[in-house]
Amino acid sequence: MARCPKQRKKAVIAAVSAYLELLFNFINLLLRYYEALESEHEQAVEHVSSWETPIARQLARNSFMRCIVSHGDISCTMLVRMNCRTFQKLCMLLRDEGGLRCSWNIEIDEMVAIFLYTIAHNEKNRQLQATFRRSGETNCRVIKLVMRSVLKLHSILLRKPKPVLHNSDDPNWKHFKNCLGALDGTIVNVRATKENQERYRTRKGTIGMNVLGVVDQNMEFIYCLAGWEGSAHDGRVLRDALIRPNGLKVPRGYYYLCDAGYSNCEGFLSPFRGQRYHLKEWGGRRPRSPEEIFNMRHSTARNGVERAFGILKMRWAILRETTWFSTKMVTKIVNACCLLHNFIRGENGADVFERLYVDEDPDEETEDVEEDLILHIQPNVDDDVI
Incomplete structure (x- = not known):
């Protein structure tokens, strides 16, 4: 018996309703499934996966460590910023001189690798857990232990200042007899609390800390002072470095090169103001006065500290990006990186990051400048003394 149109309409509506309900339940099931997958992925990154056996975790760690110590210098440099031989020597130095000790389940080379990988790539703890198959607590503890051992090596790794000799043949430094090196400041991004953000706000509006660095003629650090707020003036940071018990020492008769942001006084030689200074300002043109000759020579030599900071930040990504560490921890990390x-x-040996670094102020030919003009240059004496 055929259904009437009204009954047929009710049947169609019921069928469509059932179909829509089934489709809705299916979509809801898919969403729950994807949410479960995402949650499982986050838990696998935050914590060592529950399904992964201890043997599988150890095999994964061994595989990653082989990439560092056994797969060649290219792989090792990409991961920890040094070749295999240098990495092994650093591990031995931290063990013998830094007091670093392994535990029952983690060796020294893996501890050092965790620390270097963190500062080289600015990795968060969650990513470290997935890479090294270690818990977040273990990673934090290892990073602090290795950093403490690195800082203990300051008397070994910080270079002793050596003056430029009268018979020096270094084209960048031979014009500055008895000069010990060059100094400059840089900004390292940090996370500051809301009440301290204005203190750490730099001239460019970013949140960072002011770092004073002093390097020798080989672009190696003689002294480093980190921790000052980004709003602090460079001269104020330098004054603090000079009055500290273990601060920057300038023997009488010697000096450091500094830019115009610092005062020109005994022990610190800054360029002439109101004259061309930075190498990019010359544009291939010859200097037109003794003051410009001095500034060009000064900029060429002092460019070493700018290159040192550039290479430092290129090598360690944690210094050029905002990190998840506290401000106090970043201060120690900066010193360790230096x-x-x-x-x-x-x-x-050959520093690949020095070759990759693109200098903003490339060196220019200056050998054809008349040398006798430089003999009549004297530093400014009108500037305020620090």
Whole structure:
């Protein structure tokens, strides 16, 4: 018996309703499934996966460590910013001189690798857990232990200042007899609390800390002072470095090169103001006065500290990006990075990051400048003394 149109309409509506309800339940099931997958992925990154056996975790760690110590210098440099031989020597130095000790389940080379990988790539703890198959607590503890050992090497890795000799043939430094090196300041991004953000706000509007660095003629650090707020003036940071018990020392008769942001006084030689200074300002043109000759020579030599900071930030991503560490921790990390910079330059041979670094002020030919003009230049004496 055929249904009437009204009954047929009700049947169609019921069928469509059932179909829509089934489709809705299916979509809801898919969403729940994807949410479960995402939650499982986050838990696998935050914590070591529950399904992964201890043997599988150890095999994964061994595989990653082989990439560092056994797969060649290219892989090792990409991961921890130094070649295999330098990495092994650093591990031995931290063990013998830094007091670093392994535990029952983690060796020294893995501890050092966790620390270097963190500062080289600015990795968060969650990513470290996935890479090294270690818990977040273990990673934090290892980073602090290794950093403490690196800082203990300051008397070994910080370079002793050596003056430029009268018979020096270094084209960048031979014009500055008895000069010990060059100094400058840089900004390292940090996370500041809301009440301290204005203190750490720099001239460019970013939140960072002011770092004073002093390097020798080989672009290796003699002294580093980190921790000052980004709003602090460079001269104020330098004054603090000079009055500290273990601060920057300037023997009488010697001096450091500094830019116009610092005062010109005994122990610190800044350029002439109101004259061309930075190398990019010359544009291939010859200097037209003794003051410009002095400024050009000064800029060429002092460019070493700018290059040192550039290479330092290129090597350690944690210094050029905002990190998840506290401000106090970043202060220690900056000092550790400077020490490791010296160690790598002394042990690693050719520095690949120095070759990759693109100088904003490329060196120019200045050998054809008349040398006798430079003899009549004297530093400014009208500037305020620090």
